[in-house]
Amino acid sequence: MKKSESLPSGMALRAVLLLERLSRLVRAGDHASGLAPAQWEALRYLARANRFSRTPAALADYLGATRGTVSQTLIALEDKELVRKTGSSRDRRSVELSLTSGGVALLEHDALKDLARDIDASGEADGLAQGLQAALHQALVRRGGRAFGVCRTCRHFRPGGRGDKAGKPHHCTLLDEPLSDADASLVCFEHT
Amino acid sequence: MKKSESLPSGMALRAVLLLERLSRLVRAGDHASGLAPAQWEALRYLARANRFSRTPAALADYLGATRGTVSQTLIALEDKELVRKTGSSRDRRSVELSLTSGGVALLEHDALKDLARDIDASGEADGLAQGLQAALHQALVRRGGRAFGVCRTCRHFRPGGRGDKAGKPHHCTLLDEPLSDADASLVCFEHT
DNA sequence: GCCTATAGTATCGACTCAATACTAAATCGC
DNA sequence: GCGATTTAGTATTGAGTCGATACTATAGGC
Numbered sequence: 031m032k033k034s035e036s037l038p039s040g041m042a043l044r045a046v047l048l049l050e051r052l053s054r055l056v057r058a059g060d061h062a063s064g065l066a067p068a069q070w071e072a073l074r075y076l077a078r079a080n081r082f083s084r085t086p087a088a089l090a091d092y093l094g095a096t097r098g099t100v101s102q103t104l105i106a107l108e109d110k111e112l113v114r115k116t117g118s119s120r121d122r123r124s125v126e127l128s129l130t131s132g133g134v135a136l137l138e139h140d141a142l143k144d145l146a147r148d149i150d151a152s153g154e155a156d157g158l159a160q161g162l163q164a165a166l167h168q169a170l171v172r173r174g175g176r177a178f179g180v181c182r183t184c185r186h187f188r189p190g191g192r193g194d195k196a197g198k199p200h201h202c203t204l205l206d207e208p209l210s211d212a213d214a215s216l217v218c219f220e221h222t
Numbered sequence: 223m224k225k226s227e228s229l230p231s232g233m234a235l236r237a238v239l240l241l242e243r244l245s246r247l248v249r250a251g252d253h254a255s256g257l258a259p260a261q262w263e264a265l266r267y268l269a270r271a272n273r274f275s276r277t278p279a280a281l282a283d284y285l286g287a288t289r290g291t292v293s294q295t296l297i298a299l300e301d302k303e304l305v306r307k308t309g310s311s312r313d314r315r316s317v318e319l320s321l322t323s324g325g326v327a328l329l330e331h332d333a334l335k336d337l338a339r340d341i342d343a344s345g346e347a348d349g350l351a352q353g354l355q356a357a358l359h360q361a362l363v364r365r366g367g368r369a370f371g372v373c374r375t376c377r378h379f380r381p382g383g384r385g386d387k388a389g390k391p392h393h394c395t396l397l398d399e400p401l402s403d404a405d406a407s408l409v410c411f412e413h414t
Numbered sequence: 415g416c417c418t419a420t421a422g423t424a425t426c427g428a429c430t431c432a433a434t435a436c437t438a439a440a441t442c443g444c
Numbered sequence: 445g446c447g448a449t450t451t452a453g454t455a456t457t458g459a460g461t462c463g464a465t466a467c468t469a470t471a472g473g474c
Contacts (some may be wrong), residue, residue, distance in 0.1 A: 036339060036342075037335075038335050038338030038339045038341070038342055039338070039342050039347055041347040041348055041351050042338035042339070042341040042342045042347040042350075042351075043334070043335070043338045044351050045338070045341055045347055045350045045351040045354055046248070046334050046337050046338045046341065047266075047334075048351065048354035048355060048358055049241065049244060049245055049248075049354055050245060050248065050263065050334075051358060052241060052245075052354060052357060052358050052361065053241055053242060053244075053245035054263075054285065054286055055286065055358075055361055055362075056238070056241075056242065058286045061462075061463080066428080066429050066430070066462095067429095067430085068429080068430060068431085069429085071242065071246075074239075085452080085453095086452075086453065086454095087451085087452060087453080093246065094246055094247065094250045095430085095431070095432085096431075096432060096433080097452075097453065097454085098431080098432075098433080098434085098453090098454075098455085098456090099430065099431045099432070100453095101453065101454055101455085102429085102430075102431085102454095102455095103429085103430080103431095105454090106428085106429075118452095121439075121440070121451095121452080122438085122439060122440085122452095123438065123439045123440070123451070123452040123453065124439090124451095124452060124453080125452080125453070142235070142238050142239075142242075143229075143230050143235070144361075144364070145238050145357070145361055146230030146231070146234035146235045146237070146238045147228060147230045147234070147364075148357055148360035148361040148364055149230070149234040149237055149238065149353075149357045149360070150228075150230055150231050150234045151360045151364075152353070152356035152357045152359065152360040153356070154352065154353035154356045154357060155231055155233040155234040155237055156233055157349045157350075157352070157353045158237045158349075158350070158353030158354065158357060159233050159234075159236050159237040159240065160346065160349070161341075161344070161346035161349045161350030161353055162237055162240035162241055162244060162350065163240060164344035164345070164346045165244060165337070165340055165341045165344045165346060165350060166240055166243060166244050166247075167344065168340035168341070168343045168344040169244065169247055169336075169337055169340040170247075172336070172339075172340055172343075253431075253432080258431095258459080258460055258461070259460095259461090260460080260461060260462090261460085277421080277422095278421075278422065278423095279420085279421060279422080287461085287462065287463085288462070288463060288464080289421075289422065289423085290422090290423075290424080290425090290462080290463075290464080290465090291461065291462045291463070292422095293422065293423055293424085294423095294424095294460080294461075294462085295460085295461080295462095297423090298459085298460070310421095313420095313421075313470075313471070314421095314469080314470060314471085315420070315421040315422065315469065315470045315471070316420095316421060316422080316470090317421075317422070415474100416473105416474090417472100417473085417474090418471100418472090418473085418474105419470105419471080419472080419473095420469100420470085420471075420472095421468100421469085421470080421471095422467100422468085422469085422470100423466105423467080423468080423469105424465100424466085424467075424468100425464100425465085425466085425467100426463105426464085426465085426466105427462105427463095427464095428461105428462090428463095429460100429461080429462085430459105430460080430461070430462100431458105431459090431460085431461100432457105432458095432459095433456100433457085433458095434455100434456085434457085435454105435455085435456085435457105436453105436454080436455075436456100437452100437453085437454080437455105438451100438452085438453090438454105439450105439451085439452080439453105440449100440450080440451075440452095441448100441449080441450075441451090442447100442448080442449070442450085443446100443447095443448085443449095444445100444446095444447100
């Protein structure tokens with residue numbers, strides 16, 4: 031038989047239900063402020079991503095959405111003058127995204143902060159962050175292992191060891207550390 | 223000045239970000255299976271709600287959505303023959319919702335279970351559930367206190383003390399316990 | 415019986431999202 | 445170098461979400 035594939039515990043089920051409910055609250059908060067949830071997520075991402083990561087493709091990866099979807103969201107944000115697009119000089123196909131001053135200002139009133147304050151008030155911030163981190167790690171590992179991201183596919187990863195620089199292997203621009211060929215195939219906790 | 227209203231801690235912010243990311247994973251899983259996330263949520267709710275709570279209005283409350291939105295979602299689910307509507311005999315305006323056998327069968331493969339298994343694997347199920355519970359409680363209290371639900375607005379609440387039954391006050395059909403007038407104004411953890 | 419509150423539906427407009435199809439630029443393979 | 449493949453991004457379409465608004469019908473207070 032196909033069997034039940036190790037039934038999840040009641041406690042885990044309970045946690046997932048709570049998680050859905052909480053995230054729905056955040057979305058409701060998002061919506062109240064004029065922007066759609068996905069638009070907020072894009073702004074949040076852009077505020078946290080390094081300069082290699084502020085592209086539509088990286089955003090699509092982060093959100094787990096297709097590029098087409100992200101493209102639409104970005105058009106909406108550009109129309110609202112919260113995000114600016116500038117062609118990359120390195121790669122003429124590519125686009126550099128940046129927040130406008132309006133976008134930055136808007137993030138000051140991010141509804142996420144309300145929930146963060148609630149979490150602080152609950153006194154469970156540390157345990158919650160730890161539990162979520164572990165759960166996310168597991169979830170990403172399960173879904174192909176790819177999602178947490180091996181460095182090779184990471185925006186922070188710069189390949190090396192080509193041509194005359196054959197000595198230096200690869201490089202992570204976030205941690206500013208060299209990476210061996212083997213390291214480069216491992217998941218990066220700080221992956222885009 | 224308006225001031226920053228007690229900046230949330232970095233840890234809480236981190237937790238919120240993780241929460242969004244995790245819930246996005248669940249949504250992606252939902253979507254992959256043909257139904258939209260909101261439709262899944264409706265099915266999940268109907269599977270867990272008691273008979274007083276299986277109405278469009280209660281579902282709208284639970285989801286934090288408007289009745290119009292829920293009405294649309296239910297139409298889609300009815301078209302797919304996952305949910306059935308039957309007019310209530312108590313109140314001819316009202317509709318009783320129930321899962322069809324197809325709806326029940328579909329819930330067997332709920333993508334939520336995958337994440338629940340991930341949480342089990344992370345070994346953080348207890349801490350996570352506890353943290354989420356506390357955070358949700360705080361969040362609901364903040365947003366007017368109404369959301370967790372005072373018994374008066376709860377589907378499990380049956381008013382009493384009218385006419386010849388003036389002795390017995392109110393009653394909660396879920397816990398099967400009488401409720402004083404004061405109790406009835408307090409939040410109920412098991413609220414719809 | 416009237417008046418108001420409530421249950422639910424219909425419709426509209428902005429947005430999400432996947433799928434598909436497309437253009438243009440970079441990179442590889444030889 | 446030069447053609448084939450890969451990759452970055454956009455346009456379009458169709459199903460669905462969601463709030464707002466307006467509507468019908470029933471319930472319940474007085």
